[in-house]
Amino acid sequence: MYVVPPPKHSDPLSGSTKGPDSLRVYQTWKGSNIFFLDGRFVFGPDVRSLVLTIFLVVAPVSVFCVFVARKLIYDFEDHWGMSVMAVAILFTIHVLVLLLLTSGRDPGIIPRNAHPPEPEAFDGNNEGSAQTPQLRLPRIKEVEVNGITVKIKYCDTCMLYRPPRCSHCSICNNCVERFDHHCPWVGQCIGLRNYRFFFMFVFSTTLLCIYVFSFCWIYIKKIMDSEDITLWKAMLKTPASIGLIVYTFIAVWFVGGLTAFHLYLISTNQTTYENFRYRYDRRANPYNKGFIQNFGEIFCTRIPASKNQFRASVPKEPGIGGRSVGGGFVSPNMGKAAEDIEMGRKAVWGDGGAALDHREGQLSDNEGLHKEIGIGEMSPEIRTAVGEDDRANILHARRSSWGRKSGSWEMSPEVLALASRVGGGGGSSSGASSRPAELKL
Secondary structure (H helix, E strand, O other): OOOOOOOOOOOOOOOOOOOHHHOEHHHHOOOOOEEEOOOOEEEOOOOOHHHHHHHHHHHHHHHHHHHOHHHHOOOOHHHOHHHHHHHHHHHHHHHHHHHHHHHOOOOOEOOOOOOOOOOOEEOHHHOOOOOOOOEEOOOEEEEEEOOEEEEEEEEOOOOEEOOOOOEEEOOOOEEEOOOOEEEOOOOEEEOOOOHHHHHHHHHHHHHHHHHHHHHHHHHHHHHHHHHOOOHHHHHHHOHHHHHHHHHHHHHHHHHHHHHHHHHHHHHHOOOHHHHHHOOHHHOOOOOOOOHHHHHHHHHOOOOOOOOOOOOOEOOOOOOOOOEEEOOEEEOOHHHHHHHHHHOOOOOOOOHHHHHHHHHHHOOOHHHHHHHHHOHHHOOHHHHHHOOHHHHHHHHHHHHHOOOOOOOOOOOOHHHHHHHHHHHHHOOOOHHHHHOHHHOOO
């Protein structure tokens, strides 16, 4: 049987042609992230927007250096005019580095589980019934944070209970610790490990806008003083300055407003997601430690290491047999089928059956049939009552029940009729015929 291999995420700068035995974690990553340089840089699926953001930063600074800063070089004493261009260039490099640190690193992705967690209890609705009770997996749990009860939810995609302040990003398809928001301008989620760089990027961009805006007006003032003309005529002599003034004035409202908003969030120890969803001003915030400690948590604490080793080799899961959980049988192929569905491949349910057929082939025909339907475990009286034709009917009924989508293991009419005959021949009570499941079939 041919099974479609799992898709590999492209790494345009890796040039790797390794075989399937040496796959790395980033090559089999189930999220929507895009990796560069053999998994050293991890971006969101909308990384192309990063090009636009870089252009919006570099283009106005280039115009400023060519048409404004270059002409201010000799207008200041002791060669201080050179510092105007130098500061603009260094400031721009600083902003771009912060942008890369925000966009190209793991924001705090929580690794997915290969299998769902073990259920905690049984569903009491099935007590007293003949069917196996269904295992219950609570959707919401309650944990205590600083004396306040906080609810955490179960993530079906990542198969884990999200820690407090964690949320699943629908764009990156990952659960992110201390999830703030997904920023399309940087093409990445903003979370625990890159929020500091994101704020510094926004704040530095605001200062850069103010810097360019201020020196454009200084250059216009220099023209007015040197040529003794009005403001309007001086502005007409440097259209580049006018364009930069308008551009930076609009931009500073955006990045400056964003800076002010995040200063408020940091001072109250909130995230953007929590602020818009929960409204801590209406109830107590369990994470608020006070103004000074809130700022110290963001800027003075050590950034935790990533929980994902993207460049590590993919570990091989050892083959394990089926296990019994609370009276219900769990097959090791169930996890594989869920993975196939999530990866977009057709689930191959016959893999476990192939191994079973191989083991059955090692037995003789009659012994294999007896072992498969459980007749070998019957008492001599029942074996006498069961003829060869009845055994064939049982085998046919058992095989016909395989592959049912509903997952029901109710016995077929032939088995029920046979059980009634056996119960009637032995003179047993009516309870024996009403519970044919006691036969080891």
